[in-house]
Amino acid sequence: MTVFFEDIQLGDSAQYAKTITEADILLFAAVSGDNNSVHLNQEYAETTPFKGRIAHGMLTASLISTVLGTRLPGEGAIYLSQSTRFKAPVRIGQTVTARVTVKELDAARKRVTFQTECRVGEQVVLEGESLVIAPSRPQ
Amino acid sequence: MTVFFEDIQLGDSAQYAKTITEADILLFAAVSGDNNSVHLNQEYAETTPFKGRIAHGMLTASLISTVLGTRLPGEGAIYLSQSTRFKAPVRIGQTVTARVTVKELDAARKRVTFQTECRVGEQVVLEGESLVIAPSRPQ
Amino acid sequence: MTVFFEDIQLGDSAQYAKTITEADILLFAAVSGDNNSVHLNQEYAETTPFKGRIAHGMLTASLISTVLGTRLPGEGAIYLSQSTRFKAPVRIGQTVTARVTVKELDAARKRVTFQTECRVGEQVVLEGESLVIAPSRPQ
Amino acid sequence: MTVFFEDIQLGDSAQYAKTITEADILLFAAVSGDNNSVHLNQEYAETTPFKGRIAHGMLTASLISTVLGTRLPGEGAIYLSQSTRFKAPVRIGQTVTARVTVKELDAARKRVTFQTECRVGEQVVLEGESLVIAPSRPQ
Numbered sequence: 001m002t003v004f005f006e007d008i009q010l011g012d013s014a015q016y017a018k019t020i021t022e023a024d025i026l027l028f029a030a031v032s033g034d035n036n037s038v039h040l041n042q043e044y045a046e047t048t049p050f051k052g053r054i055a056h057g058m059l060t061a062s063l064i065s066t067v068l069g070t071r072l073p074g075e076g077a078i079y080l081s082q083s084t085r086f087k088a089p090v091r092i093g094q095t096v097t098a099r100v101t102v103k104e105l106d107a108a109r110k111r112v113t114f115q116t117e118c119r120v121g122e123q124v125v126l127e128g129e130s131l132v133i134a135p136s137r138p139q
Numbered sequence: 140m141t142v143f144f145e146d147i148q149l150g151d152s153a154q155y156a157k158t159i160t161e162a163d164i165l166l167f168a169a170v171s172g173d174n175n176s177v178h179l180n181q182e183y184a185e186t187t188p189f190k191g192r193i194a195h196g197m198l199t200a201s202l203i204s205t206v207l208g209t210r211l212p213g214e215g216a217i218y219l220s221q222s223t224r225f226k227a228p229v230r231i232g233q234t235v236t237a238r239v240t241v242k243e244l245d246a247a248r249k250r251v252t253f254q255t256e257c258r259v260g261e262q263v264v265l266e267g268e269s270l271v272i273a274p275s276r277p278q
Numbered sequence: 279m280t281v282f283f284e285d286i287q288l289g290d291s292a293q294y295a296k297t298i299t300e301a302d303i304l305l306f307a308a309v310s311g312d313n314n315s316v317h318l319n320q321e322y323a324e325t326t327p328f329k330g331r332i333a334h335g336m337l338t339a340s341l342i343s344t345v346l347g348t349r350l351p352g353e354g355a356i357y358l359s360q361s362t363r364f365k366a367p368v369r370i371g372q373t374v375t376a377r378v379t380v381k382e383l384d385a386a387r388k389r390v391t392f393q394t395e396c397r398v399g400e401q402v403v404l405e406g407e408s409l410v411i412a413p414s415r416p417q
Numbered sequence: 418m419t420v421f422f423e424d425i426q427l428g429d430s431a432q433y434a435k436t437i438t439e440a441d442i443l444l445f446a447a448v449s450g451d452n453n454s455v456h457l458n459q460e461y462a463e464t465t466p467f468k469g470r471i472a473h474g475m476l477t478a479s480l481i482s483t484v485l486g487t488r489l490p491g492e493g494a495i496y497l498s499q500s501t502r503f504k505a506p507v508r509i510g511q512t513v514t515a516r517v518t519v520k521e522l523d524a525a526r527k528r529v530t531f532q533t534e535c536r537v538g539e540q541v542v543l544e545g546e547s548l549v550i551a552p553s554r555p556q
Contacts, residue, residue, distance in 0.1 A: 018172055023440035027166045030308030032201035033157055033318065035435075036208035036216075040311065042436040043512040048215075053436070056208075057218045058201040062171035065197045069175035076187075077175075079196045083222040140418065157313075158320040158331070162301035234321040296450055305444045310479035311435055314486035314494075326493075334486075335496045336479040340449035343475040347453035354465075355453075357474045361500040 002074045005110045005134035010102050014072035016063055017097040020055045020090055028059045054089040060126050063098035064116045068132055072100060073112065076135030080111070084128040094120045100130060110134055141213045144249045144273035152240040153211035155202055159194045161231055167198045193228040199265050202237035203255045207271055211239060212251065215274030219250070223267040233259045239269060249273055280352045283388045283412035288380050292350035294341055295375040298333045298368055306337045332367040338404050341376035342394045346410055350378060351390065354413030358389070362406040372398045378408060388412055419491045422527045422551035427519050431489035433480055434514040437472050437507055445476045471506040477543050480515035481533045485549055489517060490529065493552030497528070501545040511537045517547060527551055 003012075018024075029035045034056055037044040045053040061084045068077055090096055097119050104113035112134050118126035142151075157163075168174050173195055176183040184192040200223045207216055229235055236258050243252035251273050257265035281290075296302075307313045312334055315322040323331040339362045346355055368374055375397050382391035390412050396404035420429075435441075446452050451473055454461040462470045478501045485494055507513055514536050521530035529551050535543035 016172060021440070022438040023443075024170045026308055026438060026440045026444070027170050028201070029311075030304050031163045031167050031170070031198060032205050033155060033307075033313045034201065034205040034208045035311045035313065037214055037434065038208075040436060041434045041512055042510070044434065056201070056204060058197065058204040058221070059170060061221070062167070062173065062195070062197040062201070065195060066171050066173035069173045069177075069195075075176055079225050081222070081224040082197070082200070083220070085220040086218050156315065156319050156322065158318060160300040160304060162299070162304045165301075166304070232320070234319055294450055302448045305448050306479070309441045309445050309448070309476060310483050311433055312479065312483040312486045315492055316486075334479070334482060336475065336482040336499070337448060339499070340445070340451065340473070340475040340479070343473060344449050344451035347451045347455075347473075353454055357503050359500070359502040360475070360478070361498070363498040364496050 001071065002076050002135055003072050004137035006137045008073065008102055008105065008112055008134055010105060012072065013099055013101040014067050015097055015099040016067045016071060017095055018063060019095045020059070020092060022092055024059065025053070025055055025092065028056050032056065032058065050089050052091060054091055057086040060090050060096055060118050063096055063118060064100060064130060067098050067100045068130055073132060073134035078133040080131040080133065082128060082130050084126055086126055088123055088125045090120060090125050096120055096125065110136055141215050141274055142211050143276035145276045147212065147241055147244065147251055147273055149241050149244060151211065152238055153206050154236055154238040155206045155210065156234055156236040157202060158234045159229055159231060163198060164192065164194055164231065167195050171195065171197065189228050191230060193230055196225040199229050199235055199257050202235055202257060203239060203269060206237050206239045207269060212271065212273035217272040219270040219272065221267060221269050223265055225265055227262055227264045229259060229264050235259055235264065249275055279349065280354050280413055281350050282415035284415045286351065286380055286383065286390055286412055288383060290350065291377055291379040292345050293375055293377040294345045294349065295373055296341060297373045298337070298370060300370050302337060303331070303333055303370065306334050310334065310336065328367050330369060332369055335364040338368050338374055338396050341374055341396060342378060342408060345376050345378045346408055351410060351412035356411040358409040358411065360406060360408050362404055364404055366401055366403045368398060368403050374398055374403065388414055418488070419493050419552055420489050421554035423554045425490065425519055425522065425529055425551055427522060429489065430516055430518040431484050432514055432516040433484045433488065434512055435480060436512045437509060439509055441476065442470065442472055442509065445473050449473065449475065467506050469508060471508055474503040477507050477513055477535050480513055480535060481517060481547060484515050484517045485547060490549060490551035495550040497548040497550060499545060499547050501543055503543055505540055505542045507537060507542050513537055513542065527553055
């Protein structure tokens with residue numbers, strides 16, 4: 001689906017939620033090459049301040065890309081930039097909800113700035129901002 | 140491996156490189172849920188300005204996390220924030236080199252700011268900045 | 279399927295063949311944690327004596343376990359030991375045929391020694407020996 | 418990283434540890450083709466002497482390859498041979514530590530023989546020996 005630039009308004013929002021499993025962490029380690037022990041070694045992870053394995057921060061961040069690329073604006077969006085602040089760890093079995101909310105519209109360049117946030121229940125685990133070009137409605 | 144805060148100096152750098160395959164894109168789509176057609180549908184992707192399938196921007200960004208989590212500082216690093224600007228697409232079969240370079244050191248809080256960059260050959264495909272806490276050398 | 283110890287004869291053999299893809303190498307890297315650049319970084323791999331990415335030797339070796347665990351003896355086999363000599367690299371797109379041949383039978387302990395070999399076309403890429411306990415025919 | 422032949426001494430050791438998950442077993446089955454029920458069918462596996470699903474022996478063995486290919490000697494190592502004796506099963510959720518220790522050095526041919534061992538807690542689950550060529554320090 002696509003929401004065209006002309007149909008996007010300040011305050012519009014969309015979300016995507018997913019349960020993070022051991023398999024997600026294993027496959028993210030494969031794709032990224034990041035096999036840091038805090039993600040893959042339960043015995044080690046229990047000795048850290050996290051007290052167990054946690055998901056890669058960028059795995060959580062990737063859910064924001066999913067909202068932008070599949071829901072708002074969706075197909076045809078061009079991703080320009082993303083900032084992320086990691087606020088709390090995400091553990092195996094937790095469900096992360098990524099939400100984006102329109103904060104600024106630049107009609108001349110069809111650019112949309114989103115405030116972005118990922119939560120586990122009420123806890124904010126990631127905060128940031130996205131900038132994308134939304135496709136224009138065909139004339 | 141771990142490079143302790145006390146051993147990190149301004150200008151230090153580290154890198155990680157990986158060839159991006161169809162399997163990487165498929166698995167990143169699986170983990171993130173981002174099944175935008177520009178990543179998975181060659182026929183559609185050929186009709187876009189990209190003229191073919193491209194990797195998810197956040198897949199490229201995840202290689203930065205790999206350098207930080209496995210090389211500098213490596214095990215024990217705590218990821219606080221990341222900014223990324225996507226400068227050019229990455230295509231199947233291209234080799235991406237992610238590099239981080241120490242830009243600022245905050246000794247009081249053991250925080251390291253890195254300038255981060257991903258390249259394909261000479262072309263910069265991603266630029267940004269990372270902030271991490273590096274582990275302290277055991278006394 | 280199961281071939282019981284009582285039905286196994288000297289010289290019996292079985293095989294399993296599989297084309298090694300980029301996806302196999304990526305997933306093997308995930309499961310093993312072995313992300314050595316010769317497997318995942320085409321640009322680097324071209325600078326090595328191998329002149330390109332190669333499969334993990336243990337990935338090739340794992341096909342022997344497949345013959346033993348699914349064909350001869352199959353279900354119920356207990357794997358005691360394996361030796362492997364890596365003779366030549368396996369490249370993406372090559373089809374590996376793993377073959378095991380019965381070399382010794384120890385009726386008192388129901389143990390079977392196999393000569394094992396993996397080939398790509400006529401080239402032997404791996405040689406070795408396996409020792410397994412085969413299940414006994416139910417009385 | 419690479420440890421050059423000239424810097425390797427008798428008794429040097431390195432290790433890699435990883436928690437074995439259901440996803441690891443599934444992906445190893447996919448890559449190897451070894452879909453023996455003792456790995457994938459909990460109901461069947463409960464009727465065997467193992468009393469539940471166990472990891473493929475070669476999955477455990479692959480962790481040794483990880484130590485050799487990423488830590489000692491690391492990048493540039495050439496794997497010549499491996500022997501493995503499977504001593505005890507590895508179950509889902511257990512953390513396996515693979516360790517290699519230098520046992521013999523052949524300076525003429527830059528070959529290193531390692532004693533190799535995998536443990537779960539104090540229990541040895543795999544024993545064996547590896548032979549690799551370590552890269553030489555550039556002149």
